[in-house]
Amino acid sequence: xxxxxxxxxxxxxxxxxxxxxxxxxxxxxxxxxxxxxxxxxxxxxxxxxxxxxxxxxxxxxxxxxxxxxxxxxxxxxxxxxxxxxxxxxxxxxxxxxxxxxxxxxxxxxxxxxxxxxxxxxxxxxxxxxxxxxxxxxxxxxxxxxxxxxxxxxxxxxxxxxxxxxxxxxxxxxxxxxxxxxxxxxxxxxxxxxxxxxxxxxxxxxxxxxxxxxxxxxxxxxxxxxxxxxxxxxxxxxxxxxxxxxxxxxxxxxxxxxxxxxxxxxxxxxxxxxxxxxxxxxxxxxxx
Amino acid sequence: xxxxxxxxxxxxxxxxxxxxxxxxxxxxxxxxxxxxxxxxxxxxxxxxxxxxxxxxxxxxxxxxxxxxxxxxxxxxxxxxxxxxxxxxxxxxxxxxxxxxxxxxxxxxxxxxxxxxxxxxxxxxxxxxxxxxxxxxxxxxxxxxxxxxxxxxxxxxxxxxxxxxxxxxxxxxxxxxxxxxxxxxxxxxxxxxxxxxxxxxxxxxxxxxxxxxxxxxxxxxxxxxxxxxxxxxxxxxxxxxxxxxxxxxxxxxxxxxxxxxxxxxxxxxxxxxxxxxxxxxxxxxxxxxxxxxxxxxxxxxxxxxxxxxxxxxxxxxxxxxxxx
Numbered sequence: 001x002x003x004x005x006x007x008x009x010x011x012x013x014x015x016x017x018x019x020x021x022x023x024x025x026x027x028x029x030x031x032x033x034x035x036x037x038x039x040x041x042x043x044x045x046x047x048x049x050x051x052x053x054x055x056x057x058x059x060x061x062x063x064x065x066x067x068x069x070x071x072x073x074x075x076x077x078x079x080x081x082x083x084x085x086x087x088x089x090x091x092x093x094x095x096x097x098x099x100x101x102x103x104x105x106x107x108x109x110x111x112x113x114x115x116x117x118x119x120x121x122x123x124x125x126x127x128x129x130x131x132x133x134x135x136x137x138x139x140x141x142x143x144x145x146x147x148x149x150x151x152x153x154x155x156x157x158x159x160x161x162x163x164x165x166x167x168x169x170x171x172x173x174x175x176x177x178x179x180x181x182x183x184x185x186x187x188x189x190x191x192x193x194x195x196x197x198x199x200x201x202x203x204x205x206x207x208x209x210x211x212x213x214x215x216x217x218x219x220x221x222x223x224x225x226x227x228x229x230x231x232x233x234x235x236x237x238x239x240x241x242x243x244x245x246x247x248x249x250x251x252x253x254x255x256x257x258x259x260x261x262x263x264x265x266x267x268x269x270x271x272x273x274x275x276x277x278x279x280x281x282x283x284x285x286x287x
Numbered sequence: 288x289x290x291x292x293x294x295x296x297x298x299x300x301x302x303x304x305x306x307x308x309x310x311x312x313x314x315x316x317x318x319x320x321x322x323x324x325x326x327x328x329x330x331x332x333x334x335x336x337x338x339x340x341x342x343x344x345x346x347x348x349x350x351x352x353x354x355x356x357x358x359x360x361x362x363x364x365x366x367x368x369x370x371x372x373x374x375x376x377x378x379x380x381x382x383x384x385x386x387x388x389x390x391x392x393x394x395x396x397x398x399x400x401x402x403x404x405x406x407x408x409x410x411x412x413x414x415x416x417x418x419x420x421x422x423x424x425x426x427x428x429x430x431x432x433x434x435x436x437x438x439x440x441x442x443x444x445x446x447x448x449x450x451x452x453x454x455x456x457x458x459x460x461x462x463x464x465x466x467x468x469x470x471x472x473x474x475x476x477x478x479x480x481x482x483x484x485x486x487x488x489x490x491x492x493x494x495x496x497x498x499x500x501x502x503x504x505x506x507x508x509x510x511x512x513x514x515x516x517x518x519x520x521x522x523x524x525x526x527x528x529x530x531x532x533x534x535x536x537x538x539x540x541x542x543x544x545x546x547x548x549x550x551x552x553x554x555x556x557x558x559x560x561x562x563x564x565x566x567x568x569x570x571x572x573x574x575x576x577x578x579x580x581x582x583x584x585x586x587x588x589x590x591x592x593x594x595x596x597x598x599x600x601x602x603x604x605x606x607x608x609x610x
Contacts, residue, residue: 124298125583129586243435
C-alpha cells in the first residue's frame with residue numbers, strides 16, 4: 001500500500017485500470033445471464049453492432065460475434081484467462097528461475113556449469129520459437145500454455161538471481177551468519193536470498209505483460225487457448241476475416257489487450273525505478 | 288575469439304539437442320499425421336518405418352547427429368524436399384523483411400528517444416512517451432490487422448489516393464508478369480505494410496531505451512563541460528552524447544533479434560509471406576520433425592551469430608573495450 005501511495009499519476013492510472021479490469025473480468029461473467037460459450041439463435045443475433053438491443057430485448061454493450069454471443073461478456077471471460085495465464089505464468093517462471101539461480105550460485109561447480117549452459121542454450125532460441133515448439137507438439141490448452149510459459153521464461157530470472165547471489169555472498173553478514181553456526185541452506189534462505197531478489201521481482205513483474213502478449217499470440221496462431229473457450233488472442237483471430245463487415249469483433253479484444261499490457265508495463269517500470277532508487281544500483285540496465 | 292566461436296557452436300549443438308528432445312518426447316505420433324485419413328494401421332506402421340520413427344530415440348538422435356555433421360538436415364516430411372532447400376527458399380524472404388525493419392527501427396527509434404531526452408518533461412516528450420508505450424504494448428498481429436483494415440479495405444472504401452492503397456497478402460501481385468522497375472515497385476508496395484509494422488514495434492522499444500540512456504548521459508559532467516565551452520547544441524548531441532550511448536545500441540542490436548523474429552512470425556502469418564515464420568508454424572502443425580529442427584537451428588544460429596558480431600564490433604567503436 002505504501003508503494004501505491006508513492007506512485008506518480010500515470011502509474012496510479014495504470015494501477016487503477018488494472019484493478020478495474022481485474023474486478024470486471026471476475027464480476028461481469030458472474031452477473032451476466034448470457035451464456036458466453038453456447039451458440040443460440042445465430043441468424044437473428046449474429047454480428048449486432050455495439051450499443052444495440054437484440055430482438056429479445058437484451059442489450060449488447062459491444063455487440064455480438066459471428067455466432068451471436070455477447071462480445072463484452074466473452075471479452076471479460078477471456079480477460080480472466082489472459083490475466084490468470086499471464087500472472088501465473090510469470091510468477092511460476094520467476095519462482096523456478098529463483099530456485100535454479102540459487103542452486104547454481106550456492107552449489108557451484110558442475111551443477112552451476114550445467115544449469116547455466118542449459119539456460120544459455122534456451123536463451124539462444126527466440127522465446128516465441130521455443131514456445132511454438134513446445135505448445136504445438138503438446139496438447140494445446142490452458143494448462144499447456146502456463147507450463148510452456150514457465151518452461152521458456154525462467155532463464156532470465158535464474159541469471160539475475162545467480163549474479164546477485166554471487167555478489168551478496170561476499171558481504172560480511174553472510175560470513176557472520178555462517179560463523180554463528182547457521183547451515184548453508186539457512187544462510188541462503190534467511191540471509192542471502194532476501195537481499196538478492198530485487199532484480200528478479202522487477203523482471204517477474206515486467207514479465208506479466210509479456211506473458212499476456214505471448215499467450216494471446218499463441219492463441220491467435222491457433223496453438224494456445226482453444227475455442228469455444230475465449231482468449232483475447234483467439235477472439236482477434238475470430239474477427240480477422242470480419243475486419244470490414246464487423247470491425248468491432250477484432251478491435252475490442254485488441255484494445256483490452258493493449259490496455260492491460262500497458263498497465264502491467266507501467267507498473268513494472270514504476271517498481272523498477274523505485275527499487276533502483278532504493279538500491280542505488282544499475283538495476284535498470286539489467287532488469 | 289576462437290574460443291568464443293567454439294563456445295557458440297557448442298551452444299548451438301546444445302540448443303538443437305534440447306529441441307530434439309522436446310519434439311521426440313511430445314505425445315502424438317508424426318506418422319498418423321502424414322498418412323491419408325483412410326489409411327490402415329499397417330499403412331501407418333509402414334510410414335513410421337520409412338521415416339525411421341520406429342527406432343529408439345537414441346538411434347534416431349545418432350542418425351540425426353551424423354547427418355547434421357555432414358551438413359544433411361534430412362528430408363521434410365510434409366514438403367517432400369530436402370530441409371536445406373526449403374530453408375533456402377524461405378530464409379531470404381525473412382532476412383529481407385528483418386533487415387529492412389531493423390534498419391528502420393534504429394533509424395527512427397534512436398532519434399525519437401534522443402529527442403525525448405532532450406525535450407524531457409515537455410509536451411513533445413509526453414506525447415511521444417504515450418505513443419511509444421502504447422505501440423510497445425500492442426500485439427504486432429493486431430496492429431497488422433488494423434493496418435490492413437485501413438490501408439487495404441478502408442483505402443478503397445474511403446477513396447484514398449492510389450499510392451496509399453496497399454495489398455494485404457503475399458510478396459507480389461498474383462498473375463501479374465512484371466519486369467524491371469514495375470516488379471520492384473510491386474514488391475515494395477507489398478513490403479510496405481509488413482516492414483512498417485515490424486519497424487514501428489521495434490522502434491517503440493528502442494526509443495524507450497534510448498530516452499533513458501540519453502537522459503543519464505545528459506546529466507553527466509562532460510556534457511556540462513562541453514556546453515560550458517560554448518559548443519553548439521548539435522555538436523554536443525552528436526559528438527558527445529550519441530558517441531557515448533552508441534556502444535550500448537550495438538548490444539541492443541543483438542538483443543533485439545529475438546523480438547524481431549517473434550514479430551516476423553506474426554507478421555508473416557497475417558500477410559501470408561512465404562518466410563521462415565510461416566514455414567516453422569506450418570512445420571509444427573504438420574509435425575514435420577526435420578523441418579522444425581532445421582528452422583529452430585537457423586533461428587538459434589542467427590541469434591548466436593548476432594551476439595558474436597556484437598562482441599566483434601564493440602571494441603571497434605568503444606575504445607574502452609579494446610584489450
